[in-house]
Amino acid sequence: MATKNLSILFVASEVEGLIKSGGLADVAKALPEALLELQQDVRITLPAYRNMAGIDQAKVVLETQLEHWPHTEYQVKALEIVGVPVYAVDCPKYFDRPEMYAENNQAYQDNGERFAFFSAACLDMLPKLGFQPDIVHANDWHTGFVPYLLKHRYHSDDFFAQTKSVLSVHNAVFKGVFSYDELQSLPEMHTRYAPDAAVSATHVTMLRAGVMNADKINAVSPTYADELKTELGSHGMAQDFQHRSSDLVGILNGCDYSAWDPQNDPYLPANYKASRQSLVRGKKACKRELQKRVGLGEQDVAVYGMVCRLTHQKGVHYLLPILSDFLKHQVQVVIVGTGDPVLASQLKEIAALYGDKFAFIEAYDNELAHLVEAGADFFVMPSEFEPCGLNQIYSMAYGTLPIVRGVGGLKDSVNDYDVDTSDATGFVFYEPEPIALLNVLQRSLLLYAQEPNEVKRVQLHAMEQNFCWNKSAQEYIELYHSALS
Incomplete structure (x- = not known):
């Protein structure tokens, strides 16, 4: 294990x-925090968005313009999160x-321009x-x-001579x-010529620009890294990931358990820990409260929960x-989530037929999400694909057994x-079929x-x-050292 402490710029939106x-935001806080703890x-x-916490009071540490055309003016403001210094590009x-990205489900027309500028400014400011x-x-x-510009714009710049890049892929569905x-x-x-970013004669994808130019690439789980090398798992970029497979x-x-711990979760009617007596007593109280909250009968049956988009x-x-x-069995099912209106209306129809056994709450409700994690016996995640996923990890922490499809x-x-x-x-199932679920x-x-x-x-x-994040952070440090060597 290499011992040299590294200097790392973590770039995220x-x-x-x-x-x-x-979920990207969770990683962008927790991983740097864990790296800091490892010295x-x-x-x-990140960009200095209007609604960012503390941005109005933040101190301006740099007032400048891009060295390269179009010489856009920008400022850098200094903040801090969990002890980690933050540079907000304003x-x-x-x-x-x-x-941040869209209004009324319509992406901003100039998102490419916005994040291309941000990528340029991140390096320009250093x-x-x-x-x-x-x-x-x-x-x-x-x-x-960012990796693209390091390789192309700064390849002979002395300041960046020793700097290497790593790209994390959190979800390859979104390519930019x-x-x-x-x-x-x-x-x-x-020049309209960027073979290591282009997907056609007229278009590039920003994800491909990163994948083809970063010194090392990582996916947010080992299985997802394998899936990215397949047509199905990469959503059309399999060749690029195969090309970079080494x-x-x-x-x-990792998982930041600070908000997801049944021993001190403020949203639960009873807290509990990993001992048999505590578990039985705590989960029973949480199940009763969940049943009451969603209007199901307060009885001792298996409760299946699902919280998702x-x-x-x-x-x-x-x-x-x-x-x-x-639902013909002796069970209760609770689903909490918002998203596709067609799926929501189908769930409402089933809830109307099985009101005594099935509750569908069309809402994003953090408190209820915690109660489902604690009050259910099983947590259902039949994902088509799931780069990492966190709810299965929260579920285990709450003694609620995850039922998942074996992906990512x-x-x-x-x-x-x-x-x-x-x-x-x-429990794990594999076939992407309703009957397998x-x-x-x-x-x-x-x-x-x-x-x-x-x-x-x-x-x-x-x-x-x-x-915990500490273990993942150790693996990232090894990845950084392999990029440097």
Whole structure:
């Protein structure tokens, strides 16, 4: 294990605690925090959005313009999150807007331009701030041009001579596809020739620009790294990932348990820990409260919970055809989520028929999400694809057994009861078919009905799993050192 402490610039489009729309923000806070605890000199950069926490009071540490055409003026403001220094790139023309990426489900027309500028400014500011990173760690398509510019624009710049780049792929569905005309802030695009970014004669994808130019690439779970090399798993970029396969590794995201711990979760009627007596008492109280909250009968039956966006990615279309069949058993099902209105109306129809057994709450409700994690016996995640996933990790922490499809991070984090009962933490199915989901639901229900003591043993074993960020951060440090060597 190399000992040299590294200087790292972590580049992301959102950071939990400052501004957030999804799971990328969780990683962009937790990974730098864990790297800092491991004595690395890590700093974060993101755009200075209008609604970012603390941006109005933040001190301006740099007032400048891009050295390269079009010489756009910008400022850098200094903030801090969990002890990690943050550089917010402030350019009102691009980032002083009501939202980060879109309004009313319509992406901003100039997103390519905005994030191309941000990628350029991240590197442009470094010599001026006197921060010379060993590693620039980019994330997803928004920052795909960072590795590209390091290789093309700065390849003979002494300041960056020792700097290497890493790109994390959190979700390859989103590629950042733009025409050359939409990327006028990068003179490199004016020639309309960028073979290591292009997908056609007229368009490039910012994710591809990063994948083809980063020194190392990582996916947010080992299985997702393998899936990216397949047509199905890469959403059309398989050749690029195959081409870079020797530099592609999978590192399972850690979990920030600070908000997801049944011992001190403020949203629960009873807190509990990983001992049998505490688990039984705590989950029973939480189940009663959940049943009451969603209007189901307060009885001792197996409760299946699901909290997710209503999308195909989350596998709701595997559940819908078999849900009525499953509800013929002695069970209760609670689904909380918003998203596709067609899926929502189908769930409402089933809820109208099975009101005593099935509750569908069309809402994004954090408090209810915590209650589902604690009050359910099983948590259902039949995802079509899932780069990492966090709810299966939260579920295990709450002694709620995840039922997952064996893809991406779900496969890497859940041990199937039927494969190895002694080390089991949940149930896994593989075929992307409704009937396969029905079979695994019935398998879990059979165990619940016939062997309640066995279920409690598996629940306690699940609670003992630990996916803390420290372990993942160690793997990232090894990846950084391999990029440098």
